[in-house]
Amino acid sequence: MVLSRRDVLRTGGAGALGVLALPLLPAAPAFADEFDALRQRYRDSITGTGFSATAQPYATVLANIGASASTRRASMTPTAADLWPDLPLGTSSSVSNSYSRLKTMALAYVQPGTGLTGNATLLGEVVTGLDFLHGKVFNPSTTYYGNWWDWNIGSPQTLLDIMALIYSALTATQISNWLAAVDHFTPAASPLLNGGASTGANRIDVCIVLVRRGILGKNSTKVQAGRDGLSPLFEYVRTGDGIYTDGSFIQHGVVPYAGSYGSVLVGGLGGMLALLAGSTWAVSDPNQQIMFDAIDKAWLPFIFNGLMMDGVSGRAISRGLSVQDLLGIQGDDHVRGHSVTASIVRMADAAPAAQGAAWRSAVKGWIQREYWGNLADDVTMSIPGLAACLAVRDNAAITAGAEPVNHRLFAAMDRAVHRRATWAASLNLCSARTTYYETGNGENLRGWHTSNGMLYCWGDSWGNGQYSDAFWPTVDPYRLPGTTVSKKALADGAGGDWGSPDPGTSWVGGATDGTFAAIGQDTRSLQSTLQAKKSWFCLDDSIVCLGAGITAGDGVAIETTIDNRNLGGGTGTQTCTVDGSPQLTTVGSAATFTNASWAHNTFAGFVFPGGATFKGLRETRSGSWSQINTGGTTDVISRKYLTMWFDHGTTPSGASYSYLLLPGATTATTANRAANPTVSILANSGSVQAISDTATGVTAANFFAAGTAGPITVSAPCSVLLRESGGQLKVSVADPTRTATTITVTINRGGYATASGDPQVSVIGLNPVTLVVETGGSLGASRTITLGTGAAVTGGALVTLAPTADAHVRDGSYATTNFNGNTLEIKNDGTGYARRAYLKFDLSGLASAPKRAVLWVSGNTADSIGTHTTISAYAVAADSWSESTVTWNTAPALGAQLSTAPLCQVADWIPLDVTSFARAEYAGDKTATVGLWQAVAGRATIVNSRTNTTRPAFLQVVTG
DSSP states (O other): OOOOHHHHHHTTSGGGTTOSOOOOOOSSOSSSSHHHHHHHHHHHHHHOSSOOTTSTTHHHHHHHHHHHHHHHHHHOOTTSSSSSTTSOTTSHHHHHHHHHHHHHHHHHHHSTTSSOTTOHHHHHHHHHHHHHHHHHTSSTTOOOOSOHHIIIIIHHHHHHHHHHHTGGGSOHHHHHHHHHHHHHHOOSSSSOTTSOOOOHHHHHHHHHHHHHHHHHTTOHHHHHHHHHTTGGGGSBOSSSSEEOTTSOEEETTTEEOTTTHHHHHHHHHHHHHHHHTTSTTOOOOGGGHHHHHHIIIIIGGGEETTEEOGGGSGGGGGOSSBTTOTTOOOOOHHHHHHHHHHHHHHHHTTSOHHHHHHHHHHHHHHHHHOOSSOGGGOTTSOHHHHHHHHHHHTOTTSOOOOOOOOEEEEGGGTEEEEEETTEEEEEEOOBTTBOSOOOBTTBOTTOTTTTSSEEEEEESSSOTTTTTSSHHHHSOTTOOTTOEEEOOOOOTTTTOSTTOOOOOOOOEEEEEOSSOEEEEEEEEOTTSOOEEEEEEEEOSSOEEEEEEEEEOOSSSOEEEEEEEEEEESSOOOOOOEETTEEOOOSTTOEEEEEEEEEEEOSSEEEEEEEEEEEEEEEEEEEEOGGGTBTTBOOOOEEEEEEEEEEEOOSSOSSEEEEEEEEETOOHHHHHHHHHSOOEEEEEESSSEEEEEETTTTEEEEEESSSEEETTEEESSSEEEEEEEETTEEEEEEEOTTOOOSEEEEEESOOOOOEEEEOTTEEEEEETTEEEEEEOTTSTTOOEEEEETSSEEOOOOEEEEEOOSEEEEEEOGGGTTOOBOSSEEEEBOOSTTTOEEEEEEEEOTTOSSOEEEEEEEEEEEEOBTTBSEEEEEEEEEOOOOOOTTTOOTTTSOOOOSEEEEEEEESSOEEEEEEOHHHHHHHHHTTSEEEEEEEOSSSOOOEEEEOTTOSSSOOEEEEEEO
16 A cells, blocks of 8 residues: 555644744754754654653554554565565565654654663664565665655655664664665656646645755755745646645645645645754745635635545545554544644744634634544554644633634635535535546545535534544445436546546535535546536525536436435434434334425435425445555444435436525524525526525525526626615626636616625616626636625726727747737747737727726736746837737837736736726727736747637727
């Protein structure tokens, strides 16, 4: 089994670094040099400081380290071909795992209270093992084999940790030889051994190797290279790996991964900031604030009562009980949450004071409220991690933070989190931008449907063990809550490794105002003919779930799972009620319920508008971790389940469903909601799904095509959320397809004379309210306006203007060449490589002055050395140039910079606000020339010209 990042964290690797608030290095340190001071800080961050070895929980953790070390040393065979018989060194993961075992032994030697503390024989065995691995495999003469990660990251990180722990016992030759091996496998921050770019968690990992190697080898160049290599992490991305502006975090190109790879990123970065603080190499990149903000946007939303939601943990959900784990501790959402919690505490020491204080407050709240798998009882945590978190828990000056009440929609990674005071829900979707699921290294073999609309739910006092208690090896993988799937049998790992299964659909996402949301998915099922439209409308105490257009020809059952409740390993007799009568009272019972109005299962209520027919089953299910992860144990586990689902038949055509989920509701509340509904279903078809709710004033619709639902009419596919309250109308609009530049939304309401909100929303009509919403280039983000507050507004008109001329020019040897074709090129670069574009517009046909003017160009980067950049629009005073003759030497000068927009290698609409310039030119000669360039050196960019048959450039103007 490949050494997982969890194994590294458990033994005090990257995840253990810097969890304590470390002092700045003194101006005149009491060490031989600054490297010695950093080495001691590095060592302390692995072992921890300021804790009592005889106090709990530290005593138990230390005893476990000693017991594990005793087991490992007893089976170590340095005279054989492999250091351990069960870890053949011909497999790359065995190399990493061998170093990991030696690290456990080294920790037992240096840590107090292990029973092996200071044992000279044990120290000799550790050194012998290190010499053995260096001589056999981990040396500059070895060409890496197997998984690149073991050689590039896993083995060198662990080796360096061991060296830091026992540095004084090593000879100069050993240090030199082992560091030479590290240099061989990890020479730089990028590229990785496999030739790929190092991004996200992998980037921080290789930077950690460089810095640690530099400290142990007293090599300033290496430390600086590792520190400077962090800079790409302090940038937002628009595609692929990294952090997005909406808080999405992607690794492996298509996998939402805040809970696994993201944990490594946060932990590693926090450790680096702490390790280098106050030193010659302190991290000073001003853009590091992006990472601090990402804690708020990308990590905190996914932690509830101490657990890290499984929907952003990828294949890590299958890492339960591992055959490699001597402690026999199950990995789960709480264990992953504890790791992230420790990482956030670590980051808090480096963050701005207000942010750090807010995070510590949140952490204290999580620890106090956690009642399943408590952090203080988690013996998989490192000593430094425990010490840091428990110091926050026990600090009377820190006030425990409450769980937030909000909605967070992560359009860039097809995830959503809806929170209320006493519960939280998380929704997993997938699209052409994200995968159905990720498998790889024999992990997560049956995660096929985990992103097909799976709806997780947790309460303040219920359900926190729902997915922790052996859920993944025992649940029916075809009946995940909220999903609509084909029961067609799938092979383990179906679709291929590393996120390769591609849903291929684009309408996935929704609109939110930060409190409520309308979310939808054009659904496909892996290796199936199934198609469906699904929607979730997130309200105050409920989530309205709709499905329509459910069609398939697989010849097997098509089902929508309403709920699949893990009842644990006990009797499994928790109450189930349908329309007031107890049902499915014994394990093994099954039933079909016809025209049911509501149901309740102790943890939640379900209301079926107009009545529904569904099936129910109470059963015992058994499985083992090895069935979903080849590194898992084979022990058979059993759990009871209570399942409710809609059976759409074997060849449905246009089937549908509707129900309300009321998390944590009582039986009485559920019955009352069924008898006195506040929600009306306005539409539930393959083209539009919509609801209205009198309790919240929300009307929401997902339009899969242009059309009308209730009071809303739209010009293109989109998601719309309205909220009417206190004489105001709040409107949020998003384009999940990411194909439109603007969408016109008409709402059958009137009487508003003021408005405030995003500048990308323009009012062009008041009776009815008519809005022009700029969605292009937003990556599916919502645009919001509130009518009935703010500045006065009037109606207007929307006008689209094509350029009357466009061209680009290039300097150097091309300075006299005219470029006039279907594309325009832009790049701020050295002589001979700089390119600028010019576009000319005739404003004379406008009936009145522009209220807003946006230049829309469609394009992408086309550069071999980078994938992300920006372009800027500039005012140009001279309009006499001709697109057929203009050159660099004759091109008009660029004036004031008007606006800047980001882009990447994936073609997209790029909006550039030129309003002020358009107004000035309309008041003047009514001809406007806009120049496109880059304010700073950037990447080569190509945009479509006016003559391009695909998405040509244009100017969109709102007048009035």
